[in-house]
Amino acid sequence: MTDEAQRYDAAVALAPSENDVATVVACLGDASWRVRKAAVQGALRFAKDAALVPALIAALADGENAGLRNAASETLILLGEPAVPLLARHLTRGDADQRKFIVEVLGAIGTPDAQTALFAVQDDADVNVRAAVAESLGRIGGEQVINRLRGRLQGTQNDLQAAVYVLDALARSGARVPLAELQWFATNPSLARSLYPVLGNTADPRVLPLLLEAIASAPEGNRFAAILALDILVHDTGSQAELGAMLAKHQRAHERLLRSLDAESDAVVASAIVLLATTRDPQLAPRFLTAAACRTIVETAVMAVLEMGRSVTRYLLAEIDRVGVEARVLILETLESLADPAAVKDLLELAHGPETRSAEAAMRALGAFGDASVIEPLVEVGLSDDPELSRQAAFALVSVALRFPEEVAHAVRALVDQGDWRPEWLTVLGAIGRESDIDVLVSGARHTEAEVRCAAIDAAATFAGRFPRQTLVFALADENEDVRAAATRALASYKGEEVVSALVAACTDPSPQVVICALRSLGAVGGPRAVKTLLTAVAATSSPVAIAALQSLFVVAPAELEDAVRVGVRHVDPEVVREAIDVTLRLPAAVAAPHLIAALSHHSWNVRRAAAESLVNRAMALPGDVLSECLRSETEPLVRDELERLSRVGGRA
Amino acid sequence: MTWGTGRAVTMTDEEFRLLRDLITEYCGIYFAESFKYLVERRLQPRLPVFNLTNFRDYYRLLKYGNDRAKEFDEIVERVTTNETYFFREAYQLKAFTDEILPMVMKKKNPGDRLRIWSAGCSTGEEPYSLAMLTHDMPSLRHVPMEIFGNDISRKVLKTARSGSYRESSFRQTEPHWIDKHFTRDGRMFKLNDDIRNRVNFGHLNLMDEAAMAIMNNVDVIFCRNVIIYFANDARAALLDMFHKKLRPGGFLLLGHSESLINASTKFELVPLTHDIVYRRPP
Numbered sequence: 001m002t003d004e005a006q007r008y009d010a011a012v013a014l015a016p017s018e019n020d021v022a023t024v025v026a027c028l029g030d031a032s033w034r035v036r037k038a039a040v041q042g043a044l045r046f047a048k049d050a051a052l053v054p055a056l057i058a059a060l061a062d063g064e065n066a067g068l069r070n071a072a073s074e075t076l077i078l079l080g081e082p083a084v085p086l087l088a089r090h091l092t093r094g095d096a097d098q099r100k101f102i103v104e105v106l107g108a109i110g111t112p113d114a115q116t117a118l119f120a121v122q123d124d125a126d127v128n129v130r131a132a133v134a135e136s137l138g139r140i141g142g143e144q145v146i147n148r149l150r151g152r153l154q155g156t157q158n159d160l161q162a163a164v165y166v167l168d169a170l171a172r173s174g175a176r177v178p179l180a181e182l183q184w185f186a187t188n189p190s191l192a193r194s195l196y197p198v199l200g201n202t203a204d205p206r207v208l209p210l211l212l213e214a215i216a217s218a219p220e221g222n223r224f225a226a227i228l229a230l231d232i233l234v235h236d237t238g239s240q241a242e243l244g245a246m247l248a249k250h251q252r253a254h255e256r257l258l259r260s261l262d263a264e265s266d267a268v269v270a271s272a273i274v275l276l277a278t279t280r281d282p283q284l285a286p287r288f289l290t291a292a293a294c295r296t297i298v299e300t301a302v303m304a305v306l307e308m309g310r311s312v313t314r315y316l317l318a319e320i321d322r323v324g325v326e327a328r329v330l331i332l333e334t335l336e337s338l339a340d341p342a343a344v345k346d347l348l349e350l351a352h353g354p355e356t357r358s359a360e361a362a363m364r365a366l367g368a369f370g371d372a373s374v375i376e377p378l379v380e381v382g383l384s385d386d387p388e389l390s391r392q393a394a395f396a397l398v399s400v401a402l403r404f405p406e407e408v409a410h411a412v413r414a415l416v417d418q419g420d421w422r423p424e425w426l427t428v429l430g431a432i433g434r435e436s437d438i439d440v441l442v443s444g445a446r447h448t449e450a451e452v453r454c455a456a457i458d459a460a461a462t463f464a465g466r467f468p469r470q471t472l473v474f475a476l477a478d479e480n481e482d483v484r485a486a487a488t489r490a491l492a493s494y495k496g497e498e499v500v501s502a503l504v505a506a507c508t509d510p511s512p513q514v515v516i517c518a519l520r521s522l523g524a525v526g527g528p529r530a531v532k533t534l535l536t537a538v539a540a541t542s543s544p545v546a547i548a549a550l551q552s553l554f555v556v557a558p559a560e561l562e563d564a565v566r567v568g569v570r571h572v573d574p575e576v577v578r579e580a581i582d583v584t585l586r587l588p589a590a591v592a593a594p595h596l597i598a599a600l601s602h603h604s605w606n607v608r609r610a611a612a613e614s615l616v617n618r619a620m621a622l623p624g625d626v627l628s629e630c631l632r633s634e635t636e637p638l639v640r641d642e643l644e645r646l647s648r649v650g651g652r653a
Numbered sequence: 654m655t656w657g658t659g660r661a662v663t664m665t666d667e668e669f670r671l672l673r674d675l676i677t678e679y680c681g682i683y684f685a686e687s688f689k690y691l692v693e694r695r696l697q698p699r700l701p702v703f704n705l706t707n708f709r710d711y712y713r714l715l716k717y718g719n720d721r722a723k724e725f726d727e728i729v730e731r732v733t734t735n736e737t738y739f740f741r742e743a744y745q746l747k748a749f750t751d752e753i754l755p756m757v758m759k760k761k762n763p764g765d766r767l768r769i770w771s772a773g774c775s776t777g778e779e780p781y782s783l784a785m786l787t788h789d790m791p792s793l794r795h796v797p798m799e800i801f802g803n804d805i806s807r808k809v810l811k812t813a814r815s816g817s818y819r820e821s822s823f824r825q826t827e828p829h830w831i832d833k834h835f836t837r838d839g840r841m842f843k844l845n846d847d848i849r850n851r852v853n854f855g856h857l858n859l860m861d862e863a864a865m866a867i868m869n870n871v872d873v874i875f876c877r878n879v880i881i882y883f884a885n886d887a888r889a890a891l892l893d894m895f896h897k898k899l900r901p902g903g904f905l906l907l908g909h910s911e912s913l914i915n916a917s918t919k920f921e922l923v924p925l926t927h928d929i930v931y932r933r934p935p
Binding site: 294296298321322323324325326328349354355356357360364391395513543544547575606609610638 | 666667670671690691694698701702713716717719730731736808811812815817819820821824839840
């Protein structure tokens with residue numbers, strides 16, 4: 001068979017009643033990984049065939065076909081314990097390559113019998129087999145294995161390669177090996193990189209100076225291993241203070257650790273930060289944050305700095321203009337968490353821009369911890385011509401108002417009373433929600449500037465029904481679509497037929513933005529007329545309209561929900577279909593299933609993934625070979641992940 | 654944001670993939686999966702701006718929203734590392750003044766314009782560095798010159814036009830340049846007008862072929878540390894466009910970690926004393 005699909009079908013259909021073991025092995029050695037993958041599953045159906053395990057073991061000796069070897073290994077591992085006796089027997093025969101593969105299979109099976117078989121060959125004549133035994137035992141771990149590895153280690157003093165593998169195995173197993181057993185190996189520099197992780201796991205404080213010396217004097221690769229090991233040791237022994245004192249005296253180790261902050265590996269940089277942080281030297285704080293700024297270890301650096309407390313503030317502020325944007329933003333975020341009033345002056349300067357991200361972070365910090373004295377300067381930033389800065393200042397004032405509501409409201413209201421109808425001020429007043437400001441918001445809703453009307457009406461939403469309803473209803477007739485949209489949003493807090501009628505009418509607005517907001521509000525208001533409008537809107541050609549309708553129907557969950565799903569999954573835009581898939585969560589499993597299964601063959605990966613995820617979450621059974629077929633044809637990794645999860649949670653009927 | 658208390662919304666793999674593909678479609682910039690954390694961290698502050706609580710809704714805002722072009726600008730500004738500084742990669746600037754410009758000028762007639770383009774100029778340090786360098790070259794004193802910088806982000810262009818910089822922009826700048834061309838203003842350094850007025854800036858998406866019509870007959874293109882962000886297809890299209898925009902014999906200068914291997918065969922390599930640059934064959 002030359003066609004991959006045909007070969008795949010044959011592999012899927014492998015059955016003891018139809019095929020022999022030779023056919024199984026042929027499928028396991030196929031050129032296509034998909035066929036091999038299917039063949040592994042098929043091979044498991046031959047578990048009772050006495051010819052299977054010997055054939056698989058023989059396949060491990062195939063030096064030409066790596067695919068066959070790997071598929072045979074995978075099958076043997078899945079067969080597990082029943083395969084162990086034969087595997088063990090072959091460990092004393094065959095060539096070294098085959099023995100090595102058998103060792104790896106036994107290591108993956110890992111049962112007590114497999115361990116026994118591995119220990120029996122730990123002195124194999126071939127060095128690669130011995131190394132594989134050590135590695136496999138390390139992967140299995142456990143007290144008995146670790147004890148045997150420790151015993152084996154002592155016999156490797158004349159076999160450095162074996163020593164390396166045994167040390168690696170001990171490191172992998174997390175063994176706490178007594179320092180006395182490791183001391184001989186510490187004398188051999190070529191074992192350093194393998195030894196350091198084991199030393200790091202000892203939880204023995206005496207190891208601390210050894211690793212510190214290694215950091216000071218070892219070449220780069222070994223130094224990085226020592227840094228990672230020392231991080232573990234210090235954590236396990238709780239010897240942060242001791243290390244800090246030693247580092248203060250050991251200038252070279254300190255300097256090497258500082259240099260390691262530029263290492264490529266995020267793990268090494270993170271460990272270097274943790275170790276240097278034991279000195280509690282606040283001057284290092286900017287170095288930590290700069291080193292972490294564009295990496296995935298931001299949290300480690302920030303935590304290390306925060307643990308030093310507010311002593312770091314002045315050093316962070318001193319560096320703020322010298323570092324790039326990313327590091328500057330990170331410094332500002334850290335200052336936000338430190339909440340040190342000493343930073344306020346600099347934060348206020350930075351809040352004025354011109355660089356927006358720093359200004360945004362500075363204002364967030366001021367909003368988080370600034371006292372009433374920051375209100376006036378923030379108001380000043382709010383008066384900026386830069387709309388982005390004004391908006392951020394308003395956000396910051398809203399945050400400050402959580403602690404000083406009257407003070408913020410008073411300052412902002414004074415500006416409005418003087419005729420400064422900046423939309424941001426109305427947003428702030430709305431967020432604070434004083435009854436006494438309703439009048440100014442009502443006036444704002446009649447302002448000549450559409451932006452002001454919009455902000456006033458959006459602010460009205462905060463008052464949850466206490467704002468004059470008729471003002472909002474009139475705003476539905478505003479000539480500006482943003483204002484009409486704001487009015488439909490605000491009406492979500494009101495009840496009654498009149499509101500429903502107004503919102504239903506808004507659903508015929510020429511602006512999709514207004515329709516979307518009206519549909520969302522109808523979801524909040526509910527009722528038969530709302531449902532009818534929502535059901536109609538699901539069929540809209542405009543994707544955001546259809547999505548808004550589906551989202552509201554999800555909230556209301558009417559009896560006709562399946563009708564909406566049926567329409568939604570047929571939409572031309574995958575994003576609408578994706579939303580309809582989410583709505584199926586509100587349907588009984590039996591009703592949802594056909595829609596989800598059909599969606600598994602949708603042309604968009606996004607929809608297929610959502611359907612598979614939904615099936616997983618509901619642990620739904622799939623009929624026949626649907627899952628196999630999906631797995632066969634699926635090429636998108638994110639969808640495959642979900643399908644594989646589905647196969648693990650018993651999605652197959 | 655406060656660490657450990659209510660840290661912002663996380664981005665799912667699906668959301669990352671959707672957003673990533675949308676961004677690539679818009680401007681050619683591509684992020685591998687390993688960048689998810691950084692994209693998430695840098696876009697988190699955008700959610701409260703639109704009252705959103707998850708990245709899925711943010712994706713929909715970008716897909717269907719009225720102001721999506723503006724928001725794409727915001728994204729690009731945040732997710733690309735706009736970390737640049739004056740006189741970056743000094744060895745290359747030396748090659749530009751000492752070797753490339755003499756080769757270019759040799760082919761020009763008196764009165765011919767010299768046109769230099771800083772493509773993806775970010776906050777302007779690169780085109781202003783070129784302006785300072787060429788300002789001090791006696792051989793160019795009477796040569797009509799145009800230095801143009803473009804970027805896809807309006808925000809960085811605003812900084813560029815203002816000519817106002819923090820200390821971090823001078824990490825590799827010799828003090829005499831600062832003394833000569835900048836005036837200190839509090840914590841900022843303001844570029845003097847004689848240099849500032851030598852550079853024009855424009856808001857151009859390098860993937861927007863129609864908008865690129867304004868650029869032609871360029872002598873030297875600096876496009877450093879930009880193409881690393883692009884998907885393979887977009888990179889090939891971009892290099893094709895640069896090829897068209899250069900005069901025959903014009904030069905293309907990339908960042909030190911960038912090359913045209915597997916990207917374009919239309920350029921020829923020109924070995925210089927301390928650098929290798931690309932040239933449109935004469």
